[in-house]
Amino acid sequence: MPTTATRRILITGATGYIGRRLKDRLLQRADLQLRLLVRDPNRLRPEVRQRVEVVQGDSFDATALQKALQQVDMAFYLIHSMGSGPDYAARDRRSAEQFRDACIAAGVARLIYLGGLGRMENASEHLRSRLETGAILSARPETLQTLWFRAGVILGAGSASFEIIHHLTQKLPVMLTPRWVTTRTQAIAVEDVLTYLEAAIDLPAAGNWQIDIGSEPTDFRGLMQAAAASLGLKRWLIPVPLLSPKLSSYWLMLFTPVPYSIAAALVEGLKSETLVENDHAKQLFPTIVPRTLPQAFQLALQELESDAVLSRWCDSSAGEVCDLSPPADPKALVYRDCRQFALAGLTPARVFSQLCQLGGAAGWGGYDPLWSLRGMIDKLMGGVGLNRGRRVPAQLRVGDAVDFWKVVDLRPNKRLLLLAQMKLPGKGWLEFVIDDDWLIQTAHFFPKGLGGRLYWYLVMPFHALVFERMGRRLLAQAAKMPAS
Numbered sequence: 001m002p003t004t005a006t007r008r009i010l011i012t013g014a015t016g017y018i019g020r021r022l023k024d025r026l027l028q029r030a031d032l033q034l035r036l037l038v039r040d041p042n043r044l045r046p047e048v049r050q051r052v053e054v055v056q057g058d059s060f061d062a063t064a065l066q067k068a069l070q071q072v073d074m075a076f077y078l079i080h081s082m083g084s085g086p087d088y089a090a091r092d093r094r095s096a097e098q099f100r101d102a103c104i105a106a107g108v109a110r111l112i113y114l115g116g117l118g119r120m121e122n123a124s125e126h127l128r129s130r131l132e133t134g135a136i137l138s139a140r141p142e143t144l145q146t147l148w149f150r151a152g153v154i155l156g157a158g159s160a161s162f163e164i165i166h167h168l169t170q171k172l173p174v175m176l177t178p179r180w181v182t183t184r185t186q187a188i189a190v191e192d193v194l195t196y197l198e199a200a201i202d203l204p205a206a207g208n209w210q211i212d213i214g215s216e217p218t219d220f221r222g223l224m225q226a227a228a229a230s231l232g233l234k235r236w237l238i239p240v241p242l243l244s245p246k247l248s249s250y251w252l253m254l255f256t257p258v259p260y261s262i263a264a265a266l267v268e269g270l271k272s273e274t275l276v277e278n279d280h281a282k283q284l285f286p287t288i289v290p291r292t293l294p295q296a297f298q299l300a301l302q303e304l305e306s307d308a309v310l311s312r313w314c315d316s317s318a319g320e321v322c323d324l325s326p327p328a329d330p331k332a333l334v335y336r337d338c339r340q341f342a343l344a345g346l347t348p349a350r351v352f353s354q355l356c357q358l359g360g361a362a363g364w365g366g367y368d369p370l371w372s373l374r375g376m377i378d379k380l381m382g383g384v385g386l387n388r389g390r391r392v393p394a395q396l397r398v399g400d401a402v403d404f405w406k407v408v409d410l411r412p413n414k415r416l417l418l419l420a421q422m423k424l425p426g427k428g429w430l431e432f433v434i435d436d437d438w439l440i441q442t443a444h445f446f447p448k449g450l451g452g453r454l455y456w457y458l459v460m461p462f463h464a465l466v467f468e469r470m471g472r473r474l475l476a477q478a479a480k481m482p483a484s
Contacts, residue, residue: 008033009201010068010108012059012099013078015043015399017159018114018193022076025194027051032201037068042409043399059095062102069106074201075099077113077137080130089129096136103144110145112200113137114193117152117186117212117274124272134210141208147200148210149193152274153223155296156190157303158391166300167387169227174236181221181239185274186214189296192288199285212276215290223293230297335456337443337463341471346478348413348434353394354478355416355432359402360390365473367466374422378404383423405430426452441471 009026013019014036026032027048035053038044044054057064059079069075077099080092103111115130123131138146153161168175196213218226221237228235281288291299343351358364364371375386386403400407402418409417413434420428426447433440443463447453 006031006033007073007201008035008071010035010037010072010075011078012037012076014038015040016078018154018190018197019076019078021190021194022078022197023048023052025198026201035068035072037064040398043397045397059099062098065098065102066106069102069108072106072108074110074112075103075108076197077111077133080133089125089132092129092133093136096133100137100140100144104140108144110147110200111137112147112149112197114149114151114197117150117214117276118272119277122272127272127274138208138210145206146208147203148208149196149200150210150212151188151193152185152214153187154190154193155187155293155300157300159190159300161187162300165223165227169224169231169233169235172235173233174238175224176240177221177237179239179241180271181224181237182219183271183273184217184219185223186217186276187223187293187296188214189291189299191299192290192296195288196281196285199288203284205284209280209284210278211280211284212278213281213290214276215292215296217275218293226293227297230294230301334447335445337460337467339441339467339471341439341441341475343434343437343439343475344479346475350478350481351434351439351475352413352416353481354474356396357394357477358474359405360393362393364403364466365470367469370462370466375404378422381423384421424452425449425455439471439475441467443467 009032011019011023011026011034014023015038023034023036026034033053034051035055036044037055037057037059039056039058041049041054041056044052055064055068057068059065077096079095079099080088100111113134115134116127118127118131120128120131134148134150138148155162155165192215193213196211221239224235224237371386379385379387384401384404388401388403390402391400396402396407396410396416398407398410401421404420404422405418406421407416408419408429409415415434416432418430420430422428424445426445428446429444431440431442431444433442445452445456447456
């Protein structure tokens, strides 16, 4: 429990892209006691759960909010609902109001919020919602101090913006680009964002502050060129007037890991300038100097190359793209394809280690053209497709994305359960259970209507190929692993 000299900090959104990284950074400080408000505590690493206080719930749960904010000195609000449905803006407003009022009732001294740069009069729907959230959280300065940080494009391994820029730059030597590539912006490295957020805890200033943060001004063409230079590549961007926002969204969806819904929201936002409008960052934090664009890209690439990606854009629990369903009860599902493979002397640890390397660049055990075709079909239907990849090549945690699957249950050396996030006429899971001397591999499917049932029987011949090969290849690869 915290001592009298220790401040208690609440982090919301602690399993999202920024929240995960901020949590890990603040855990290094002995003068802080962290409390996390999360929907699913299983998404936190066991060693993290031992070092923090965890309250299960969300910002719409009044009881959970009251419990989470009790005796809290400062709270980080890192929540947004983009991707949760067409009413996400209304949900954002309601969430912000309830959280602000709960902070006031609990006597919280300071609320720290990270939103986006931009102006309300020409902002996209997504950005307008972030601006409204900041205004709502800041609306009671007489009873609650709010530090409202505003950032534009955040560059870091795993961020949606970085992954889009990185994939396009890698794959396309020549790009036909829409007019919005000339929109002015000020990007910032994710590490600099975290530095500002941490520094806000110790800031002696009183009153509400809107703090705009970013590196040097550029446009999105400049971001692409900086990314190409960091990769040692030369790229040509040719603006054309024919690419509408909808066509641009499909273009991003096909060549990058993001699904159509995320791509459309980002493209809409790229039409508005996102520039720093005040010097409060320099005034309040004179020792923090944001990295240049080349430095930001190099840092992100180093994180990728060292397999040290702490979080990704799809870690968030908002919306079906990143949604986590509870672990499934296979007995409740209608259709199953179950295959058993003898371990033949292999230890459960070896087999489980190989399971945790599925997907991404390693593939799914063979028949790669069939997997690629399924991924392309999913992309064309507005799904996430295969090229979302993995956070790191050889480790998994609950909540990780693996191509068009999501890890929903992971029990070391015993069970791995993946939720299908491709477009389906129903819900699907892929389960691996290590039981005694057997690997039991089961595809579960809960169909929706007649179309779901027809779908299952149509794909059964392909299952016979890919799932049988997958299980055998897993054990063959495990047998080749060096003895530990």
